[in-house]
Amino acid sequence: MIKFTVTSTKGGVGKTTLTANLGALLADMGLRVLLIDADVQPSLSKYFPLATAKPLAGLTEVIVRGEVTNQCITPTLYRNLDIVVSDDPEGNLPHWLLNRIDRGFRLRFALQSAAVVGAYDCVLIDTQGAIGPLQDAAVLAADILVSPITPEILSAREFKDGTMELLDRLEPGSALGATLGPMKAVIYRQDRTADARTIASGIRDDFIKLKGRVSVLETVVPHAKAYKEAATLRIPVHRHERKREGVTPSASTVMHQLAWELIPSLLGVYAEPFQAQEKTA
Numbered sequence: 526m527i528k529f530t531v532t533s534t535k536g537g538v539g540k541t542t543l544t545a546n547l548g549a550l551l552a553d554m555g556l557r558v559l560l561i562d563a564d565v566q567p568s569l570s571k572y573f574p575l576a577t578a579k580p581l582a583g584l585t586e587v588i589v590r591g592e593v594t595n596q597c598i599t600p601t602l603y604r605n606l607d608i609v610v611s612d613d614p615e616g617n618l619p620h621w622l623l624n625r626i627d628r629g630f631r632l633r634f635a636l637q638s639a640a641v642v643g644a645y646d647c648v649l650i651d652t653q654g655a656i657g658p659l660q661d662a663a664v665l666a667a668d669i670l671v672s673p674i675t676p677e678i679l680s681a682r683e684f685k686d687g688t689m690e691l692l693d694r695l696e697p698g699s700a701l702g703a704t705l706g707p708m709k710a711v712i713y714r715q716d717r718t719a720d721a722r723t724i725a726s727g728i729r730d731d732f733i734k735l736k737g738r739v740s741v742l743e744t745v746v747p748h749a750k751a752y753k754e755a756a757t758l759r760i761p762v763h764r765h766e767r768k769r770e771g772v773t774p775s776a777s778t779v780m781h782q783l784a785w786e787l788i789p790s791l792l793g794v795y796a797e798p799f800q801a802q803e804k805t806a
């Protein structure tokens with residue numbers, strides 16, 4: 526089982542879109558995928574249609590019990606794709622966590638529950654773009670951190686500062702004393718202007734210098750309307766845009782490249798949407 530946490534210190538960069546679409550693609554590739562919505566604003570929980578109208582339980586129970594039980598898991602309408610929904614609209618969980626000495630590890634340990642370990646090949650955790658105990662717990666639960674970064678000078682700078690602060694804070698030897706997974710930055714929402722490309726290459730150079738703590742993936746996710754359209758239709762973007770004319774690669778191509786780069790053993794494996802029998806509610 527491999528665990529990814531999609532993180533960034535900033536909101537609106539594409540974390541939820543990336544988590545949902547990567548999860549759905551991996552599910553269509555045949556992996557059993559569990560999404561976890563660790564944002565108090567439940568965007569990931571609403572992204573795909575769920576198989577039940579009202580989930581029995583969600584993230585609150587996972588964190589408070591320190592365990593993932595079957596009732597914390599809600600199937601989506603897509604095959605192989607389940608979710609632990611965010612059910613903390615008042616934002617009580619971060620406060621609750623703050624008072625726990627094991628706050629950094631609570632989610633990490635919960636993911637060792639039998640309901641997860643035997644049942645899923647991949648866990649993908651979406652987070653809120655801010656600093657807090659829930660984000661820390663999500664970061665510390667991951668094998669690999671994935672961080673979308675927009676190629677604009679200000680966001681790139683902010684990304685660098687925010688990420689360095691996060692890594693310094695959570696690194697081994699720090700107060701929480703954890704093993705932190707490697708961070709993979711994804712250049713995200715790149716547009717076709719020369720400026721964006723210059724900044725993107727600047728970001729790569731910059732990060733090479735950062736002691737190897739962050740690597741920048743080869744895959745670049747372009748700015749494209751397919752991502753928004755797919756979100757509106759509540760379908761995975763690789764199904765929504767399989768082919769595309771012109772220089773910008775299709776969403777399906779981009780998402781496959783991203784999946785292969787993150788999980789190299791999947792290289793050459795394609796989504797099989799035609800075989801995917803959707804579950805009925």
Ligand SMILES: Nc1ncnc2c1ncn2[C@@H]1O[C@H](COP(=O)(O)OP(=O)(O)O)[C@@H](O)[C@H]1O
Binds near residue numbers: 536540542
């Ligand atoms: N590749 C993309 N191209 C264009 N728009 C995108 C892309 N990915 C996401 N978006 C849009 O950007 C907005 C913010 O994305 P979201 O995933 O909610 O960010 P975050 O979770 O980091 O706050 C959404 O309206 C989404 O539809």
Ligand SMILES: [Mg+2]
Binds near residue numbers: 540542
């Ligand atoms: Mg989000």
